Amino acid sequence: MRRLAALGLTGVLAACGSVSDVGDVPGPASTPGASTSTGPGPAPKPGPGTDTDCGKVVLAQGQRLEVVGSQERACLEEALRDGRGATLSVTEPTVEGDPIVTSWTLADDGTLTADIDSSQDRFGGEPRLTRVLCGRVSALPDPLRCDGSG
Incomplete structure (x- = not known):
């Protein structure tokens, strides 16, 4: 069941771009549980070539980024509107x-990429790290995923 969920996520993300195996490299440690958020980084706008860190969101079972991490998502949307690079981590x-x-x-040019780390998925299959190239987007899809909307 878990393998199907992970494959489904990769399939949805790959719908608009290309998927590549990044390798079997351990990812960042994370503990599932209640949702947490480190908050977006929309402090002063960085200069050219500097990415905005929009934070990290840890979702609990059944939670959606668009609800729990709305501030962090808004940070990513603002960066897209302003033509700035930005990063966001969602667990x-x-x-x-x-x-x-x-x-x-x-990226500054509106290219969206997702690096998916499933190395802590005890029931998942290979690959453990997957990169999905979503292409250029003019607006972030809702929910956030690569689905050909960009």
């Missing part, structure tokens, strides 16, 4: 509660 639990970490990277 979601699998059905069994293992963390899947997706690191979203938005």
Whole structure:
């Protein structure tokens, strides 16, 4: 069941771009549980070539980024509007509660990339790290995923 969920996530993300195996490298440690947020980084706007850190969101079972991490998502949207690069990390639990970490990277030109780390998924298959190239987006899809909307 868990393998199907992870494959489904990769399939949804790959719908608009290309997927590549990044390797079997351990990802960041994360503990599933209640949602947490480190808050977005929309402090002063960085200069050219500097990415904005929009924070980290840890979702609990059944939670959505668009609700729990609305501030962090808004930070990413603002960077897109302003033509700035930005990053956002989202941790979601699998059905069994293992963390899947997706690191979203938005380039200055509006290109969106997702690096999915499923190395802590005890029931998942290979690959453990996957990069999804979503292409250029003019607006962030809702929910945040690569689905051909950009």
